[in-house]
Amino acid sequence: DAKTTQPPSMDCAEGRAANLPCNHSTISGNEYVYWYRQIHSQGPQYIIHGLKNNETNEMASLIITEDRKSSTLILPHATLRDTAVYYCIVRGSGGSNYKLTFGKGTLLTVNP
Amino acid sequence: AAGVIQSPRHLIKEKRETATLKCYPIPRHDTVYWYQQGPGQDPQFLISFYEKMQSDKGSIPDRFSAQQFSDYHSELNMSSLELGDSALYFCASSSTDRGWRNTEAFFGQGTRLTVV
Numbered sequence: 344d345a346k347t348t349q350p351p352s353m354d355c356a357e358g359r360a361a362n363l364p365c366n367h368s369t370i371s372g373n374e375y376v377y378w379y380r381q382i383h384s385q386g387p388q389y390i391i392h393g394l395k396n397n398e399t400n401e402m403a404s405l406i407i408t409e410d411r412k413s414s415t416l417i418l419p420h421a422t423l424r425d426t427a428v429y430y431c432i433v434r435g436s437g438g439s440n441y442k443l444t445f446g447k448g449t450l451l452t453v454n455p
Numbered sequence: 456a457a458g459v460i461q462s463p464r465h466l467i468k469e470k471r472e473t474a475t476l477k478c479y480p481i482p483r484h485d486t487v488y489w490y491q492q493g494p495g496q497d498p499q500f501l502i503s504f505y506e507k508m509q510s511d512k513g514s515i516p517d518r519f520s521a522q523q524f525s526d527y528h529s530e531l532n533m534s535s536l537e538l539g540d541s542a543l544y545f546c547a548s549s550s551t552d553r554g555w556r557n558t559e560a561f562f563g564q565g566t567r568l569t570v571v
Contacts, residue, residue, distance in 0.1 A: 371560075372554065374556070376555050376558060377559070381498075384543060384565075384567075385564060385565070386459075386545050386547075386562035386563050386565050387498060387545065387547075387561075387562045387564050388562070389559045389560065389561055392559060393555075394557070421567045430497075433553075434556060435556040441555040441556055442488055442500045442503055442513070443488070443500070443547075443560060444500060445490075445497045445498045445499070447495065447497060448497065
């Protein structure tokens, strides 16, 4: 799977949008970008995924650049409960059923 | 909606003992993944199963084994436990109905194993 690079930590004010960047410059054409988050010691929680088009669901929006070398996860109105480690994962190769490979994510801290 | 169920939630074992962790996937999911997360670490892939057959293997010690049963639940068996096996163990499940790449996996709440 393609390697991803994320900032180790970010801060966001409660109620503001949180924009979490991810670089995946070696992504292949058939690989998807997935975002998960993990709130302290809980199971990783699926947020959103996409291939090349921007995606939106009830939790977040995913913006993928046209060249697909980077993406941004947007939490439109961050709350204190969004404080978590956010993982950007590129998935689509490397094994028979495309396991999710977790790298070093971004610790997002939402401040009151 | 039904989620991935793991049992037990907490387990304390002594060194050299054995442990069995269970995972019940979301109904109609055909793929199960196991992950290990040590203190302060990111989740590490151990092993996965698709339709009851092992489909991928990561950094799983030889002391560990796993299988997926006919009802799709999975068990991770750990023998000769060591202090370093103390960790959170997560199971995830997914369905392949939209293809491998385009299907999200959902995680359980994990089993916290403590080896003393």
